[in-house]
Amino acid sequence: MDAQIRDIVTTELAPTATAADPGGLAAAVYAGGRVTFFNYGFADAASKRPITPDTLFNLASLRKVFEATLVALGSARGELRLDDPVGKYLPELHGDYISRVSIGELVTHTSGLLLPTDHPPWPNERFSRDQFIAMLNAWTPPPGVAPGKQRIYSHAGYVLLQLVLERRYEMPIGALIERRILQPLGMTSTFMPERTEDNRAVLAPxxxxxxxxxxxxxxxxxxxxxxxxxxxxxxxxxxxxxxxRDLGIFIRACLDGAVIDPELRAALAMTERESFRIDEKIGQAMAWEDVRLDGVTIVDKPGGLNNASAYIGLVPARRFGIVLLANRGEYPHEIARYRILPAIARLYPPPMPIR
Structure with missing residues (x-):
């Protein structure tokens, strides 16, 4: 079966990362209790530095999965509640709409928030914390929008979630993720660095x-x-x-949680459960989407910037998944959801029904 999986993955990925394509691609597939890596192209085309399983990529919105895990872990430990209003932790939020938004609505993109930083035309300026709080207090929804009543993907909602978590635990978000998720899982090559004035990550040479x-x-x-x-x-x-390599550890924890702390295992599973139905095929979980295709349910999350693309896709019922990391914008990650994962699923028998 290993050879079949390798054939499926290489057949789909190789044409998307040729010598003519910008940058490169790193992939990790967890199946049958093992992680297999696939590497294409260059981390830096000018120096011809090749992609390896240890090359570091910008995760873009995959960060949201880790913040969702913090929320789930806090909920499981009784440290916060999903129905807590954000104003419980940030009393400076007193606007009519934002004061009715809960933590659970932020983490599932059902708050209704849609700020200028969430959609084109993208703003040219950057906002301070005070300006962000002021925008939230002043924000009013379009007709028909209310907390918990719709799914609207919101980057700003997760920036607010960061502030809520930092206030609740009196700790920076990077330290929270490090202590509560990365260290317990043994993920030693995942970082949330601060940035310099020219927007470069502050990392050791x-x-x-x-x-x-x-x-x-x-x-x-x-x-x-x-x-x-x-x-x-x-x-x-x-x-x-x-x-x-590090995200291979993460998807293994999501799919084969017997190897980790029971509370963290339960939190990871909690993030994957659908909480809002978007349409007949797609539901929203905590950061993840649950996608029902013919014969297989996929739990996944893409992320992207103009110079980076990232994707994690899981099939929890059959315990396999994939990571895709590319150092270019607009990488066609949909091939994992619609082609690679369904093809691998056909190699695994469906789980037996519980009687």
Missing amino acids: AIMQRVVQGYSDQGTPIGPPGNQESYYDFAGTGQMFSSA
Whole structure:
């Protein structure tokens, strides 16, 4: 079966990461209790530095999965409640609408929030924490929008979730993720660095040497290695960086939780459960989407910037999954959801019904 899985993955991935394509691609597949790595192209085309399982990529919105796990873990431990209003932790939020939004609605994208930083035309300026709070207090929804009544993907909602978590635990978001998720799982190559004035990640030189150069989908270099992008200029609002090897550890924990702490195992499983139905095929969980295709349910999360693409897809019922990391914008990650994962699923018998 290992050879069959390798054939499926290489057949689909190789044409998307040829010598003519910008940058490169790192993939990790967890199946049958093992992680297999696939590497294509260059971390830096100018120096011909190749992609390896230890190359570090910008995770873009995959960061949200880790913040959702913090919420689930806090809920399981009785440290917070999903129905807590955000104002319980941030009393400076007193606007009519935002005061009715809960933690659970932020983490499932059902708050209704849609700020200027969430959609085109993208703003040219960056916002301070005070400006962000002011925007939230002043925000009014369009007709028909109410907390918990719709799914609207919101980056701003997760920036607010960061502030809630930091206030609840009196700790920066990076330290929370490190102590509560990365250290327990043994993920030693995943980082949430602060950034310099020119938006470069603050990382030790030995670590920075493993970071990719990012490219547009047309092959233009964008920013230096370690480039971070954010519309906010306060601490903790940049991106995470990780490797295919470290994310292989993460998907193994999601799929085969017997190897980790029971509370963290339960929290990871909690994040994957659908809480809001979007349409007949797709439901929203905590950061993840639950996708029902013919004969298989996929739990996944994409992320992307103009110089980075990332994807995690899981099939929990059959305990396999995939990570895709590319150092270019607009990588076609949909091939994992619609082609690779369904093809691998056909190699595994469906789980027996519980009687």
